Amino acid sequence: MSGIDRRLSLPYTPTGNSVTERFVGIAKSVIVKSLKGRHADWDLYLNPTQLAMNIKYSKLHKSRPYSIVFNRQPNDFADYSKVTPTLSLMKADTKKIHDRLAFAQEVVIPQIAKLIKTTQDNDHARFEKSHKVLKDMYPIGSKVMIVNVHRQSKLDERYSGPFTIKGYTKNKSYILTDRLDNLLSRDVPTQQIKLIQSSAASQNVVKDKHYEVQAIIAHRGGPINYEYLVHWLGYNDEADHTWQTASDFDSSLHIELYWQRRNGNNTKAAPLAKTVNHTIRKKANRDKHSNKNAHIITRSQRLLEAKQQK
Template identity: 30%
Template structure:
């Protein structure tokens, strides 16, 4: 067994490779040194079994198995296996058939060496890693800030326009709206409402929104009223002279009226009409 951080290695003789024997010895080692948060192992039956799984689950250990048939993914352990064999061969002095009598338990690193290694890790290695990480993060932040626009938070009640995900034509508007910011979600997206106060059916990311001035919004106090369209019934004219017959939501057919496209705030209503009528998108 080897600690990846300090490379501290423990050797314990086992009478067999049964799952219960391996787990029993692991519990003894963990009781002396503390239980780990992660435990890497190969896919052998002595490691990958129900007893080992229960141990890891009960002690909240993250059990990680290496890639099958790829010993190089467990290179640290394989290297220490080679070193352990050399240490055992030196200890038994030729009595290989009685190795367990000569090596009841052996640490490839002494306790004093372990304490010294821990001090070095705490005083030198970990601070160096932290400094290197902070320098890398600062460098990436500078690169990001240099080439990217930082999107500020939109205030509640602020008017915004929503960008179309794809443009259907060169003369198609890039944005639709206006909408009003209702709130910001925990994920950083925004809940919007339309002119009638109806909440939109999905949230929008900051990159999809563009803030606009309140002066660009029609004000009902100035005599400008906003009505909700139930649907487009028909059209007349062509090109720049085209008009649409509008059915207003909450009004009868006697109140139907003809409007030019620029008087309809939501361009997708027009696109929906042409998709239903022609089976394709409308390109002005």
């Protein structure tokens, strides 16, 4: 009835609802500073924090949000119980209220809208000077990579994929499919996409067959040229296992899982000994230290026994 288009923000995309997220951050920071260590009283600061945000002058339209909504300035922190109201519900005062509302709708709100549009245009022009802005959507059928939103460490992959653009939503986000033509479970915004091949170029490329990895079971070679023995999903015969290099995988996930299993899920495990002599030297050193510690313990025991005898 109000002409409002209800839209939902995309998961892992706070910039899609940036204004709300920004004000949530402001409210949280104000409340945390007001608590002064007494965390149980956070709800007592909600109303004053909201009032402080509503009476603050906005950069967007150079006015207070409170004044725009209620068409008047906020009251000061004073006792108004004994103050006579300036307006009442009498017929003459009703006309004043009507005239004030008409002035707000015909003059104030249009001027506020003009200021908002001017500020947004200036901000966008300044943003375009330092950022790449796409004027058109990536074409359907293009190959893309997407930001790995589940990245937990610097060693995890920054991008996952590749995916194919299947279509667009009404909010100008992308519908993607994987190599098996399965739809991605979520829609992806433009800022999380990196184009790797346009639709025109991808049509001229012969599609390679891709198989799903069940597990990596062995490796050979050195750190520069590791090869991995792959057990493919659905191929249980050992003759179907093949040696693959790291570049043959669409993702390094199974390689990381293999090394975690190989090291007992201990990423800081000590490397294997390079030579037998190196291992013997280590063992000899351990025996030497063990004998030294045993000598110290024995001497301490002798001193203790001598003291007890005295």
